[in-house]
Amino acid sequence: ACGKAGDDKKDSADSGSKTKIGLLLPENKTARYETLDKPLFIEAVKKDCADCEVVYNNAAGDVGQQKQQFEQQIADGIKVIAISSVDAEKSAAWVADAHKKGVKVVAYDRAIVGADAYVSHDNEKIGRLQGQAVLDALGSKAADANLVMINGDEKDPNAGLFKKGAHASLDGKIKIAYEASGEWDPKIAGEKMTAAISSVGKGKINAVYSANDGMAGGIITSLGNAGIKDIPVGGQDAELPGIQRIIAGTQTFTIYKSPKQLAPAAAQFAVNLLQGKDIGAQGKTDGVPSTLLEPTVVNKDNIESTVIKDGIYKAADVCVKDIAAKCTALGIK
Amino acid sequence: MVHVSQTPVLALRGVFKRFGAVQVLSGVDLEVHAGEVVALVGDNGAGKSTLVKTIAGVHPIDEGVIEWEGTKVDINRPHDAQNLGVATVYQDLALCDNLDVVANLFLGREIKKGGVLDEVAMEKRAQDLLSTLSIRIPSVRIPVAALSGGQRQVVAIARALVGNPKIVILDEPTAALGVEQTAQVLDLVERLREQNLGVILISHNMADVKAVADKVAVLRLGHNNGIFPVATTSHEEIIAAITGATDNAVTRRKSRSAEASK
Amino acid sequence: MVHVSQTPVLALRGVFKRFGAVQVLSGVDLEVHAGEVVALVGDNGAGKSTLVKTIAGVHPIDEGVIEWEGTKVDINRPHDAQNLGVATVYQDLALCDNLDVVANLFLGREIKKGGVLDEVAMEKRAQDLLSTLSIRIPSVRIPVAALSGGQRQVVAIARALVGNPKIVILDEPTAALGVEQTAQVLDLVERLREQNLGVILISHNMADVKAVADKVAVLRLGHNNGIFPVATTSHEEIIAAITGATDNAVTRRKSRSAEASK
Amino acid sequence: MSNTNEASATVPAQAAEAPAAAAGAVKVVDPRLLVREQGFKGYWTEFKRKVRSGEIGSLPVVVGLIIIGIVFQLETGNFLTSYNLDQITLYAAGPGIMAVGIVFVLLLGEIDLAVGSVAGLAGAMWAVVGTDIPDSLAIIVGILSGTVIGAFHGIVFAKIGVPAFVVTLAGFLGWAGLQTWVMGDKSTITTPLGSFVRDLTSYYFADVAAAYGLAVFVIVAFYLAQLRDSRRRKAAELPHRPQSEIILRTALLAVLCLLAAYAFNQEQGLPLSLVIFLAILVITDFVLRRTTYGRQIFAVGGGIEAARRAGINVSWIRISVFMISGTLGAVGGLFLASATGGADRSLGGGNQLMMCIAAAVIGGTSLFGGRGKVWSALLGILVIQSIVQGLNQMNLSSNAIQYMITGGVLLIAVIIDSVSRKTQKTAGRA
Amino acid sequence: MSNTNEASATVPAQAAEAPAAAAGAVKVVDPRLLVREQGFKGYWTEFKRKVRSGEIGSLPVVVGLIIIGIVFQLETGNFLTSYNLDQITLYAAGPGIMAVGIVFVLLLGEIDLAVGSVAGLAGAMWAVVGTDIPDSLAIIVGILSGTVIGAFHGIVFAKIGVPAFVVTLAGFLGWAGLQTWVMGDKSTITTPLGSFVRDLTSYYFADVAAAYGLAVFVIVAFYLAQLRDSRRRKAAELPHRPQSEIILRTALLAVLCLLAAYAFNQEQGLPLSLVIFLAILVITDFVLRRTTYGRQIFAVGGGIEAARRAGINVSWIRISVFMISGTLGAVGGLFLASATGGADRSLGGGNQLMMCIAAAVIGGTSLFGGRGKVWSALLGILVIQSIVQGLNQMNLSSNAIQYMITGGVLLIAVIIDSVSRKTQKTAGRA
Numbered sequence A: 001a002c003g004k005a006g007d008d009k010k011d012s013a014d015s016g017s018k019t020k021i022g023l024l025l026p027e028n029k030t031a032r033y034e035t036l037d038k039p040l041f042i043e044a045v046k047k048d049c050a051d052c053e054v055v056y057n058n059a060a061g062d063v064g065q066q067k068q069q070f071e072q073q074i075a076d077g078i079k080v081i082a083i084s085s086v087d088a089e090k091s092a093a094w095v096a097d098a099h100k101k102g103v104k105v106v107a108y109d110r111a112i113v114g115a116d117a118y119v120s121h122d123n124e125k126i127g128r129l130q131g132q133a134v135l136d137a138l139g140s141k142a143a144d145a146n147l148v149m150i151n152g153d154e155k156d157p158n159a160g161l162f163k164k165g166a167h168a169s170l171d172g173k174i175k176i177a178y179e180a181s182g183e184w185d186p187k188i189a190g191e192k193m194t195a196a197i198s199s200v201g202k203g204k205i206n207a208v209y210s211a212n213d214g215m216a217g218g219i220i221t222s223l224g225n226a227g228i229k230d231i232p233v234g235g236q237d238a239e240l241p242g243i244q245r246i247i248a249g250t251q252t253f254t255i256y257k258s259p260k261q262l263a264p265a266a267a268q269f270a271v272n273l274l275q276g277k278d279i280g281a282q283g284k285t286d287g288v289p290s291t292l293l294e295p296t297v298v299n300k301d302n303i304e305s306t307v308i309k310d311g312i313y314k315a316a317d318v319c320v321k322d323i324a325a326k327c328t329a330l331g332i333k
Numbered sequence B, C: 001m002v003h004v005s006q007t008p009v010l011a012l013r014g015v016f017k018r019f020g021a022v023q024v025l026s027g028v029d030l031e032v033h034a035g036e037v038v039a040l041v042g043d044n045g046a047g048k049s050t051l052v053k054t055i056a057g058v059h060p061i062d063e064g065v066i067e068w069e070g071t072k073v074d075i076n077r078p079h080d081a082q083n084l085g086v087a088t089v090y091q092d093l094a095l096c097d098n099l100d101v102v103a104n105l106f107l108g109r110e111i112k113k114g115g116v117l118d119e120v121a122m123e124k125r126a127q128d129l130l131s132t133l134s135i136r137i138p139s140v141r142i143p144v145a146a147l148s149g150g151q152r153q154v155v156a157i158a159r160a161l162v163g164n165p166k167i168v169i170l171d172e173p174t175a176a177l178g179v180e181q182t183a184q185v186l187d188l189v190e191r192l193r194e195q196n197l198g199v200i201l202i203s204h205n206m207a208d209v210k211a212v213a214d215k216v217a218v219l220r221l222g223h224n225n226g227i228f229p230v231a232t233t234s235h236e237e238i239i240a241a242i243t244g245a246t247d248n249a250v251t252r253r254k255s256r257s258a259e260a261s262k
Numbered sequence D, E: 001m002s003n004t005n006e007a008s009a010t011v012p013a014q015a016a017e018a019p020a021a022a023a024g025a026v027k028v029v030d031p032r033l034l035v036r037e038q039g040f041k042g043y044w045t046e047f048k049r050k051v052r053s054g055e056i057g058s059l060p061v062v063v064g065l066i067i068i069g070i071v072f073q074l075e076t077g078n079f080l081t082s083y084n085l086d087q088i089t090l091y092a093a094g095p096g097i098m099a100v101g102i103v104f105v106l107l108l109g110e111i112d113l114a115v116g117s118v119a120g121l122a123g124a125m126w127a128v129v130g131t132d133i134p135d136s137l138a139i140i141v142g143i144l145s146g147t148v149i150g151a152f153h154g155i156v157f158a159k160i161g162v163p164a165f166v167v168t169l170a171g172f173l174g175w176a177g178l179q180t181w182v183m184g185d186k187s188t189i190t191t192p193l194g195s196f197v198r199d200l201t202s203y204y205f206a207d208v209a210a211a212y213g214l215a216v217f218v219i220v221a222f223y224l225a226q227l228r229d230s231r232r233r234k235a236a237e238l239p240h241r242p243q244s245e246i247i248l249r250t251a252l253l254a255v256l257c258l259l260a261a262y263a264f265n266q267e268q269g270l271p272l273s274l275v276i277f278l279a280i281l282v283i284t285d286f287v288l289r290r291t292t293y294g295r296q297i298f299a300v301g302g303g304i305e306a307a308r309r310a311g312i313n314v315s316w317i318r319i320s321v322f323m324i325s326g327t328l329g330a331v332g333g334l335f336l337a338s339a340t341g342g343a344d345r346s347l348g349g350g351n352q353l354m355m356c357i358a359a360a361v362i363g364g365t366s367l368f369g370g371r372g373k374v375w376s377a378l379l380g381i382l383v384i385q386s387i388v389q390g391l392n393q394m395n396l397s398s399n400a401i402q403y404m405i406t407g408g409v410l411l412i413a414v415i416i417d418s419v420s421r422k423t424q425k426t427a428g429r430a
C-alpha cells in the first residue's frame, strides 16, 4: 500500500472500487466472528468473484468505533458493505447517508431498516426454540416445574429478542421462579445462579434457561457447587465447551446457527450488489429483501449430524480425554 | 516605648485544645495590644504553635474565649482570622510548593486589573518586598520548592505583609535566616510596632526576644507560666520559667564551660 | 583540642552543581578530619544545604572530586553515603510523616530478631535516645506528623545517632529547638568529637558556632569565601565574610541600638 | 469581591513606607542565574540546555504525534490526508472536551471516574426529554444534568470527605445504571433531523474564508497579546521576551494554523466541532491562567493545607471543579451522541473513560495535582484518535492486536514524555 | 543483609556511652497524655472518646456489614443462610486476593489498573498451555505470567518514571488484548476434570473437625501471640495491653470463628478457597507489619524523598510491589476461572477491576499511600460480594437498577467510613 496519498483517495472516491467489499463485525468477545464468520465470508466471496477483496474491521462492541469504520470504508471507495451492526437503529441513519453516496449495505445477522439486503437467523425464533427445548426436556414434569431464566445483556437488542421468544413459548406452561440478566458474562451468570438457588431453594429448581453457552458454563459450575445435578440446562451458539458439556451430560441442548449458511448467503448478496445483479433473496423483512435461516436445536442425539458433519468441529477436538468414553457411547467419531 | 491602648486588640481567655489523647492547651490566657510586641516563649512542645494556630483559625478551640477589640469572636477557619486582620507566618511556612514565588506571595490577595490577574504589577511588587528583606532569590518565577530554607522563610514573612493586618503573628520567623536577614526581620518587627500593629513573636532566641519584645509570655506544658515585662526581667528568670527549673542543661552547660575556661 | 589526623576523612575538591538555570556551587573545597567540628556558614541561599546534599548523595555532583579517607569515591545515592559512614540531619528533616517516632528513628536500620522486627527493643531504645536529648513527646507511637517543630527536629537528630557513622552532618540542627534542647545538642556535638567523629555543623547562630566548632568554612554565592580557625577569629570577621561587606544590616542595626541606648 | 481584593492588595503599607529598609536592599535576582546570550546563537544554546535538563514542555508529545503521522502514512499510504484530519478532529471533539474537564480535576490532584457515565447519562437525558420539549431546552437539560451530578460528586467529596476516587467510582456505576433506566425500553434514540446536536459534528462552515479567517484571527491575536505583554514587562523593568522571539513563535503558529485551514478547506470546510472545542480550550485556559479562580485551583492542587491557610475556600474550589468536569462531561456526551447518530445505552461506556484520562495525562498533566494545562487535552486526544484511526485503516486481522498496539503506543508516548521529565527531575526541578 | 543491619543497629555508641547526658534526661512520655483508667469503666470512657475522635479503625465497615446482612435478610427472608455464606466466600476469594495485591500498591500511593486484565491473561495462559503440559506446570506458568507482567509494570514505572496510572492503564488495554490473542479461536476453555484449579473453589474439607480445628487454631494462636507481646512489653517496662483486654479480644474472635466454622459445617465443610485466602492474608499481613520490607513499603508510601534519604532502594520496593500485585492478580485470575468453570475471553474484564479497588478502599486503605492493611481487602470484598449476592437474590427487574443500588450502597458504606475519619481529622490525626 504505497503511492501518493492524495490521488489515491480522489480516484477511489470518484469511481468507487469494483472489487472491494467491506465486512464490519460488531465484537470480539465471542470467538465466532473472527474465527468463523470472517473466514467463511471471505472464502465465499472468493468463490463468487475471484478478484474481489474483503476489507474487514471489528468494532469491539463500540458504536462510535463502528461508525468510524463504516465511514472510513466509504471514504476508501468501497461500494458494498456487509455490516453486523453493534446498534441497528443507529446504523439505519448511516445507511441512509451511505445511499446518498451510492453505497449499498448488506445487513449481516442483525436487521437494519433501509438496508439493501438482510441475512439472518431469526432471533425471536431462536428464543422460541430454546423455550420449547426446555419444555421438551422436562416433558410431562414441566407443568409444576420451577425454571430459572438467565437472559443476555439488556444493552444488547438481540438479547431482548431471545428473551421475548423464550417467554412466548414458556409463559403459562412452566413456573418461572427466578429471572435475571447474566450480561453475557459467565461469572455474573454464575453469581445469579447462586442467588437463584438461595432464593428458590436447592431442591426446588427443575430447569435452567441460559441465553447462551458462555453463561451456561458459569451456571453449571454454580449448580455443581450446590450439588444440583441432572436438571435440564440449555444454551445457544453451539460453542465447543457447550457441545462437550452436552456430551458429558451437564448441559442439555444448545442452538446451532450455522455460519456455514449465513456467511455464504451474505457474501452472495454482497457480490451480486457489487456486480449489479439481482440479489436473489427469499423474501422481504420490513421491506428489506432478506433470507432468514433456520436455527437448529442441538442435543446429545444430533451432534454428529450437525456441528461435526458441517465441519465446525472435528470429532477429535470434541472428544478429549474426559469425555472420550461418552463420545463413543453416542457414536461420535 | 510606644503608647499602649486600653482594650487589647486580641485577647485569649482560658483556651483549651486537645488532639486525640493529648491535652495540648489547658486554660491559656494572652493579651496583645496595638503597638505592642509580645514574645511567646516556651519549651519544645509547650503548645506555642498550637496556640497560634487556634488564633489563625487553623484549629478551632475546644473551650475558652477569643476576644477581638473587646468583643467575643468565633474563629473557625483561616479565612475568619484573615478577615479580622490577623496575618500569620507559620512555623512550617505553609507555602504552595508548585506555585512560583510571586503566586505564593499574593495567594488569596491577587492584584487584578479588570478582573484579570495583573502579573506584571505583582512581579514588580514581589521584587520590592523581597529586596526590603535583603534576600537574593534566583528568580521570582521559580517554584518555591526550589528555594533554600531561608529563602522560603523570607517568602512566608513577606506574604504576611501583603494586605492590611492589625496583628502579625510570627512563629519562629528567624529560625532559618542568616544574620543579615535576621537583622532585617527584627527591624521589620520594630517598624510594625511603629505603625501601631500588634505583634506576637515566637522565638527560642532570647537575644532576639530581648531586643524587640515589650513583654514575654511563657508557656509551659500547655499552661501559662508567667508574663514578664522585658525591660525588668533577666535572661535567667525567663529560662527558669521555660524549663521549670533553675538547674537545667543550659545552666549546667554554662557552668561547665566556665570551669573549662578557668 | 583533640588530635587531628593527617588525611581528612572527607574532602571535597572543586565541586560544581547546577540546578536548571542556576549555578548553585562553583568549585567548592572542604575538608573534614576525624575528631574535628567544621562549621559551615553562609548567607541564605549560599549553597550550604546543597553542598551537604551532594555529600549525602541526595544530589550527585556535576563536576569535582569527593575523597573519602584519601581515595576518590562516587556518591550517587543516599545509600552510598550511608555505606561510607555519613549520617545526615537534613534541614527539611526528611521524616516519613505517616510512620511513628520509633519507625522513623530506625528506618533503614531496624532492629531484628530472627528476621522479624523487634518492636519492643526498638521502642525501648527510642525512649532512651530521646531522653538523652531532653525532649518530651506525647508517645513514641504517635506519627511524626503530629509532633511540634522542635520535636520533629530532635527525632531527626536522634535518627543520625542510630548506626555507626564516621561523619555526622547537621544542617541547622538547632533551628527549631528550645534553649535546653539546644544545649543538649551542643553537648552532643562535643561528645561526637570526643569519640573522634568528624562533624559538619551548619548554623546561622554565631554563638553556637563559636562554642563548639574548631574551624569555620564560609560559603558565599556558591564559592568558598575563606576558612577560619575559630579560636583566633572574631565574630565580626566571620560576618563580614558571610555578607561580603563590612557595612551590612547587622552592623547598621548594632550602631542604631548603640545610639539609642546612649 | 474582586474590588476589595484589589484595594487591599495595592497598599503595601509597612514595607513601602520604610525608607530605612530600602537602604539595605539587595537586587532580588540572584547573580548565579545563567542568562541567555543575545541573538539566535543564544536561543540554540538555551534550547540545548533545556532539552538536556528536560524543560521542554509539550515537545515530546508533539514529536510523538509527528512520528505517529509518518509511521501510519508509510504503512497505509493514505493516512496524512485532509479527509483523515477532518475525521480525527470530528471524533476527537467529544472525548477531548471530556478530557478538558478531567484536566481540571487532575489539577486538584483528584480523579473523576464518572465522566464517561455522565456523558452517557447526559446524552440519554437530552434524547429522552427531547421527544417532548424543544431541542434547545433538551440540550440545556442534558448539560445541566451533568452540572448537577458534578455538584453532587463535589459535595460528597469536599463536605463529607469521601475520597473523590470512590465517589466517582460509585458514580461510574450509578449513572450508567441511571442512563439505562432513563433510556427505558429503547436501546437507541436516533438524533432528530433538525436537532442542533446533529450539527455538532456534521455542520461545516463551508465558505473557504471561514477557516482562513479563523486562522488569521488566531495568529494576529496571539501576536498582539505577546507583544503587549512584552511591552508592559519592559516598561516595568522586568525580564521580557525580545521582539525576535515573539516573531519566531508567531511564525510557527501561523504555519500550523494556515496548513490546518488549507486542509479543512480541501474537504468540507471548517468543522463546527473544532470551533467549539477550540473555544472551550481558550476559555478554560484563560480561566486557569489569568483569573484568581484558576490560581486557587493550582494552589489547592499544590497543597490543601497551604491553600486553606491562605484563606482559600477549598470546599468551594473542589465542588466547582467537579461541576466543571460534570458539565464538560455532559457536553462531551452530546458530541458523542452526535458523532454516532444518537443516544444509546452504551454511550460513554467501554474504554471511553480511560481514553479521556489517558489523553489528559499523555498531554502532560500531572496526576498528582498542581501541574498541567488544558492544551494537554487537545494534544493527548489527537495522539489517541490518530492511533485509533490509523489502526482502523491498517485493517488488522484481529482486534486483540489492535488493543495491544493501542496499549503499546500509549505507553511509548508517555515513556518519551516521562524520560524527558526525568531529566528535569535530576536537574532539580521536580 | 539482615545480619549486618542487626549488628549496626544494636550499637548505640555515642548516646549510650554518655552518662553525662543521662543526668539531664527527662521522661520521654508527655505528662499531658491522657491515660485510660483501670477496669471496664476505663474501656468504656476510652471507647467513647475514640468513637468521638474517630479512632475506631474498621468498626464502621463491620457495622456496615452487619446492617447489610440484616437488611437483606429482612428483604429476602433467606439471606443469612449457611449456603449464602459459603457462596459469598467462594466468589469473594478471587477478587479478594486481587484486592490484597491492590492494597500493596495503594500503600505506595500508586494504583494498578491492570490487575483485572492480568487476571484474565493468567487464566488464559493457564488454560491454553494446560492443554499441552501437566496441570501443575500450567498453573505455575499462569501465575508467573502475572509476576513477569508486574515486574514489567514496576520497571517502567520505577526506572523510566512513567506514572503507574498510565503504565497500568496501558496494561489494562494491552493485556486484555493479549488475553484474547492467547485464547485464539476459543471463547471458553473449560477447566479439565482433574485440574487443581477446579478444586480451588469446589474442594471442601468435608470433615467437621477441619473447620472447627482451624477455628480453634486461629483463636489459640491469636491469644498466645498477644500474651507473649504483652509480657515482653511489660518486661521492658513499656505500655502493654492488660490481661483482661487480651481475653476480651480473644473472646470476640472466638465467637466469630466458631460461628463461621459451624456455618460451613452445615454445608459442605471448610472451603479450600477460604483457607488459601486466609493464608495469603496472614502471610501478607506478617510481611507488611513485621518485616523490614513491609516497613519500607510504608515508608515509600509516606514520602518517597524521605524514604530515599533513609537509604531505602525505592525502585526495588516499587518494582517488587508491582510484582506482588501482578502475582496476586494472576492467582485471583485462577480463582475466577475456577469459579466460572473455565477461562474465557471476558474473564477479569467488566467491573472486576473497579470492584477490587473499591474493596481495598472501603476496607479503609488510603488511596494516598502509607495507610492501610491487607485485612481491608477481606472486609471490603465481603461488603461488595454481600451486596451483589443480596441484590441478585432480590431479583430486581433490571440490571440498571441493580447497578444504581450497588453504586449507592458502596457510596453509603464509604460515607459512613469517611464521616468517622473526618472526626478524626478535626481531632488532629490526619
Ligand SMILES: Nc1ncnc2c1ncn2[C@@H]1O[C@H](COP(=O)(O)OP(=O)(O)OP(=O)(O)O)[C@@H](O)[C@H]1O
Pocket (backbone or CB within 6 Å): B019, B020, B022, B024, B042, B043, B044, B045, B046, B047, B048, B049, B050, B051, B091, C137, C138, C145, C146, C147, C148, C149, C150, C151, C176, C178, E030, E427, E428, E429
Ligand atoms: N495534630 C496533632 N495531633 C496530636 N498531637 C499534636 C498535634 N499537633 C501538635 N500536637 C502535640 O501538641 C504539643 C504541642 O505542639 P506545638 O506544635 O504547639 O508545640 P510548640 O510549642 O510550637 O513547640 P516547638 O517549639 O517545638 O515548635 C506537642 O506535644 C505535639 O506533639
Ligand SMILES: Nc1ncnc2c1ncn2[C@@H]1O[C@H](COP(=O)(O)OP(=O)(O)OP(=O)(O)O)[C@@H](O)[C@H]1O
Pocket (backbone or CB within 6 Å): B137, B138, B145, B146, B147, B148, B149, B150, B151, B176, B178, C019, C020, C022, C024, C042, C043, C044, C045, C046, C047, C048, C049, C050, C051, C091, D030, D427, D428, D429
Ligand atoms: N532543586 C532546586 N532547583 C533550583 N534551584 C535550587 C534547588 N535547590 C536549591 N536551589 C537554589 O540553590 C541556592 C542554594 O540553596 P541552598 O538550599 O543550598 O541554600 P542554603 O545555603 O542552605 O540556604 P539556607 O541558609 O537558607 O538554608 C538557592 O538560591 C536555591 O534557590
Ligand SMILES: [Mg+2]
Pocket (backbone or CB within 6 Å): B048, B049, B050, B091, C148, C149, C150
Ligand atoms: Mg512550634
Ligand SMILES: [Mg+2]
Pocket (backbone or CB within 6 Å): B148, B149, B150, C048, C049, C050, C091, C171
Ligand atoms: Mg539550607
